[in-house]
Amino acid sequence: MIPEKSRISQGQFMFIVVQSQVGVGILSLPNKVQAIAKGGGWISVLIAGLAIQVIILILCALCKQFPSDTIYSFLPKITGKFLGNLLCFAYISYFLLSAGTVLAKFADVVERWVLQGTPRWALLILSLLTCMYLAIENLRVIARLFVISSLTIIVMVVLSLMGYVNVNFSYIFPITEAGWGKIVKGASESLFPLVGYEIILVTYPFVEGKSGGKLKAASLGNMLITLFYAFEVFTCLLIFSPAVMSEISEPLLYMLKGFSFQLIQRIDLIFLSLWVFVVSTAMVSWIYMATVGLGRFFHRGEHKKAVPYAMFILFILAMMAQDPSISDFYDRMLKIGHYTFVVGLPLILLCFTYLIRKRRT
Amino acid sequence: MDLLRKLLSNNRTEKRTHMEMNVYSSLEKNMEFIENQLFHSSDLKWRSIRFNQLEGLIVFFESLTDQQRIQNEIIQPIEEKREGTVDKVITSLEITKKSDLGEVPHALLQGKCVLLFEGTVEVYVVDVTAVYKRSILEPENEGVIRGAHDGFIEHLMTNLYLVRNRLMNPNLVVRYYQIGKATNTKLALLYMQDLANSDLVKEVDHRISSIAMDTIFSPGFITELIEDNPYSLFPQILFTERPDRVVAHLMEGRVAILSDGDPSALILPVTFFSFYQSPDDYHRKWMVGSFIRLLRLMSFIIASLIPALYIAIIGFHPEILPENLIFSVKSSIDRVPFPPIVEALIMQITLEVLREAGVRLPSRVGQTIGIVGGLVIGESVVRAGLISYPMVIVVALTAISSFVAPSNEISLTTRILGFPLMMLSGMFGLIGIMFGVLFILIHLCKLESFGTAYFAPVMPLRMKDLKDTFIRFPIWSLNQRPHDPHPKRLNQERNSREWEQDDPGKE
Numbered sequence: 001m002i003p004e005k006s007r008i009s010q011g012q013f014m015f016i017v018v019q020s021q022v023g024v025g026i027l028s029l030p031n032k033v034q035a036i037a038k039g040g041g042w043i044s045v046l047i048a049g050l051a052i053q054v055i056i057l058i059l060c061a062l063c064k065q066f067p068s069d070t071i072y073s074f075l076p077k078i079t080g081k082f083l084g085n086l087l088c089f090a091y092i093s094y095f096l097l098s099a100g101t102v103l104a105k106f107a108d109v110v111e112r113w114v115l116q117g118t119p120r121w122a123l124l125i126l127s128l129l130t131c132m133y134l135a136i137e138n139l140r141v142i143a144r145l146f147v148i149s150s151l152t153i154i155v156m157v158v159l160s161l162m163g164y165v166n167v168n169f170s171y172i173f174p175i176t177e178a179g180w181g182k183i184v185k186g187a188s189e190s191l192f193p194l195v196g197y198e199i200i201l202v203t204y205p206f207v208e209g210k211s212g213g214k215l216k217a218a219s220l221g222n223m224l225i226t227l228f229y230a231f232e233v234f235t236c237l238l239i240f241s242p243a244v245m246s247e248i249s250e251p252l253l254y255m256l257k258g259f260s261f262q263l264i265q266r267i268d269l270i271f272l273s274l275w276v277f278v279v280s281t282a283m284v285s286w287i288y289m290a291t292v293g294l295g296r297f298f299h300r301g302e303h304k305k306a307v308p309y310a311m312f313i314l315f316i317l318a319m320m321a322q323d324p325s326i327s328d329f330y331d332r333m334l335k336i337g338h339y340t341f342v343v344g345l346p347l348i349l350l351c352f353t354y355l356i357r358k359r360r361t
Numbered sequence: 362m363d364l365l366r367k368l369l370s371n372n373r374t375e376k377r378t379h380m381e382m383n384v385y386s387s388l389e390k391n392m393e394f395i396e397n398q399l400f401h402s403s404d405l406k407w408r409s410i411r412f413n414q415l416e417g418l419i420v421f422f423e424s425l426t427d428q429q430r431i432q433n434e435i436i437q438p439i440e441e442k443r444e445g446t447v448d449k450v451i452t453s454l455e456i457t458k459k460s461d462l463g464e465v466p467h468a469l470l471q472g473k474c475v476l477l478f479e480g481t482v483e484v485y486v487v488d489v490t491a492v493y494k495r496s497i498l499e500p501e502n503e504g505v506i507r508g509a510h511d512g513f514i515e516h517l518m519t520n521l522y523l524v525r526n527r528l529m530n531p532n533l534v535v536r537y538y539q540i541g542k543a544t545n546t547k548l549a550l551l552y553m554q555d556l557a558n559s560d561l562v563k564e565v566d567h568r569i570s571s572i573a574m575d576t577i578f579s580p581g582f583i584t585e586l587i588e589d590n591p592y593s594l595f596p597q598i599l600f601t602e603r604p605d606r607v608v609a610h611l612m613e614g615r616v617a618i619l620s621d622g623d624p625s626a627l628i629l630p631v632t633f634f635s636f637y638q639s640p641d642d643y644h645r646k647w648m649v650g651s652f653i654r655l656l657r658l659m660s661f662i663i664a665s666l667i668p669a670l671y672i673a674i675i676g677f678h679p680e681i682l683p684e685n686l687i688f689s690v691k692s693s694i695d696r697v698p699f700p701p702i703v704e705a706l707i708m709q710i711t712l713e714v715l716r717e718a719g720v721r722l723p724s725r726v727g728q729t730i731g732i733v734g735g736l737v738i739g740e741s742v743v744r745a746g747l748i749s750y751p752m753v754i755v756v757a758l759t760a761i762s763s764f765v766a767p768s769n770e771i772s773l774t775t776r777i778l779g780f781p782l783m784m785l786s787g788m789f790g791l792i793g794i795m796f797g798v799l800f801i802l803i804h805l806c807k808l809e810s811f812g813t814a815y816f817a818p819v820m821p822l823r824m825k826d827l828k829d830t831f832i833r834f835p836i837w838s839l840n841q842r843p844h845d846p847h848p849k850r851l852n853q854e855r856n857s858r859e860w861e862q863d864d865p866g867k868e
Binding site: 276277 | 677678680681682683684686785788789790791792793794795796799800802803804806807814816819820821822
């Protein structure tokens with residue numbers, strides 16, 4: 001059973017979903033989506049959000065069958081002990097790889113934009129230590145911080161609102177320039193910056209209240225994030241002409257670099273600093289997902305003990321990703337992992353559990 | 362292992378040795394026993410009396426008792442009446458009969474005097490404690506412009522009087538404790554029976570009574586012995602010398618600990634924001650009060666972040682500043698041989714030294730500090746090209762804003778927090794600061810003291826309590842107590858401005 005101390009409220013659950021979903025992807029998303037879907041890129045993001053909504057429905061339906069189990073404890077119940085444990089390890093590796101990729105991409109961006117001269121390992125250690133300090137705590141403490149750090153998203157929106165001083169609406173028209181097919185393809189591209197809602201699989205049993213409320217909270221979180229992403233993509237599309245857009249890998253930051261206040265000339269640096277919060281929370285939630293599993297297998301449910309060596313694995317993963325071929329490999333693995341572990345497998349498991357239930361009754 | 366643990370812990374289980382023994386019928390034997398127990402201390406005095414045709418003795422410590430009272434309340438009536446029952450003759454308020462001689466030395470040490478009679482196996486313990494106390498003054502480090510100007514003193518009874526006088530309510534409960542095996546320090550635990558959470562009271566009671574230590578000479582000891590997170594930099598128990606602050610906190614369902622011999626009350630459990638509330642806020646109009654409180658919280662951010670931000674901007678991202686500002690700053694910095702982090706460290710440490718020196722120095726020499734600090738360090742250091750002007754401004758700003766906090770503990774914490782942040786920003790610039798801030802935030806949301814989240818009501822978020830956190834809403838809108846100490850009754854009243862409701866002219 002879930003101890004009283006790590007229970008979280010539905011509001012906190014929503015913010016956990018929000019913070020897990022916002023990650024490194026946001027900076028490069030406008031560029032990637034625009035390359036495929038042109039001016040309709042923001043619609044792609046909305047479509048991706050809808051798709052995720054469907055996946056969330058599946059995940060919640062699956063978790064609802066086992067109201068007091070995390071994915072690590074209900075997998076063996078469905079598929080049998082051996083296969084279940086094997087799948088659990090697959091999930092753990094998927095989560096760890098995700099965390100590693102987030103970390104690597106974060107380090108890349110920081111190196112490119114702010115700290116050109118700082119050695120990569122130092123930056124990695126700094127961020128990993130900070131994340132570790134939070135990841136060893138119980139879910140309630142993590143949720144508290146996530147709620148507060150969601151404020152940064154509001155600030156980020158406000159900062160990007162300034163872009164509307166020099167927008168050009170003609171850049172996004174015609175909206176369906178690339179055709180609906182491309183827009184849908186763009187949606188599949190924008191699915192990846194939005195991952196993180198997998199946290200449902202692990203945190204679902206910790207949430208207080210009925211399953212309907214939990215679903216509502218997760219959906220609301222997803223909706224907020226989809227809107228946020230769509231807004232940022234939309235803003236970028238309005239500001240950069242299609243020709244320029246393909247040249248810049250982080251349009252959001254370039255956009256902010258152009259603005260200035262009286263006192264602060266480089267708003268992009270402020271934005272990046274806030275983004276540190278958002279990325280760290282996303283990383284913590286991946287780490288939490290992975291270590292809950294590791295803790296269950298090796299430390300009698302104490303995820304805390306698994307955190308240090310998980311950190312070490314992440315450090316190595318992120319150091320290796322300096323090589324572009326390896327980071328591309330990570331990306332490809334994550335795409336496969338995402339479709340199998342978050343979309344495919346839960347669907348199969350859900351059908352499976354329904355069948356078992358029916359046969360029994 | 363077990364043996365080792367036993368060896369290590371055997372001191373702790375030892376109780377105060379107290380041997381029960383009956384009073385001898387012989388006066389001399391009794392006296393001998395008492396003298397031996399107190400090792401023939403020179404300030405132990407006695408005087409012989411005759412009452413009911415019995416030889417008797419009055420024993421007392423001349424250093425602890427009020428001899429005028431012994432004269433008036435005991436000796437005079439006894440000499441006049443010469444017979445009767447002792448209880449009726451003596452005019453003192455508190456007389457107890459004891460048949461256990463072992464308790465007598467202890468009673469003597471508390472400033473009581475003991476009456477012994479030949480052939481009687483009971484002693485009379487009469488309270489004639491001398492009270493030497495200073496007058497009630499305004500606490501120097503917690504001054505306010507408006508509002509009450511009285512403060513606690515070193516006498517527990519006076520302090521209790523100050524609280525009770527403000528809170529005439531039968532629900533106010535006082536519990537006495539004696540801790541410190543050697544010092545026997547008297548503590549008082551105060552709480553509102555109908556408000557304070559009973560789990561909280563039970564927990565505090567448990568922790569206080571399980572303190573095992575022989576010397577307790579300051580409330581700082583008690584804080585360190587009962588607080589939850591001794592490894593945290595943040596103070597988790599609020600010290601105050603103001604009775605009005607204590608009363609306000611008691612009425613929120615918190616608990617206060619007063620100790621004899623010290624003017625500061627400990628209030629727990631408190632949140633981070635309690636350290637930034639001052640009674641002044643509630644004497645001003647609410648908008649003004651809110652403004653000042655916001656200013657105080659801003660000053661927390663300034664005091665801990667500004668040096669770090671300065672280092673980050675100068676060392677890593679000068680392009681953040683507008684062009685003409687960069688030029689004027691750069692022209693001053695270029696003459697300085699140190700990197701900004703060294704500059705900042707030198708100045709911050711100098712500041713701390715000056716501050717500490719200012720506390721110790723007698724006020725007559727205090728002027729010297731002003732000259733040395735202000736002129737020599739402020740002006741000459743720049744002229745000599747060791748430190749840049751902007752750095753001096755930054756340090757001055759840090760110092761001033763850290764002193765804005767109404768509690769001395771938090772202001773020290775703020776400045777110490779600045780040091781690691783400065784290091785981080787010296788290494789990683791803005792990103793380093795952000796990680797530092799994140800680390801502090803994580804720490805703050807981890808902290809819990811006595812079952813209360815330290816950073817409530819922000820983490821965990823509770824909108825209703827934010828009314829009295831960053832800004833102060835009008836008093837009449839604060840109809841609920843803050844939720845963080847889990848008070849028994851949350852609602853205070855429904856409508857404070859009832860006249861608006863009763864007004865017959867308004868339909």
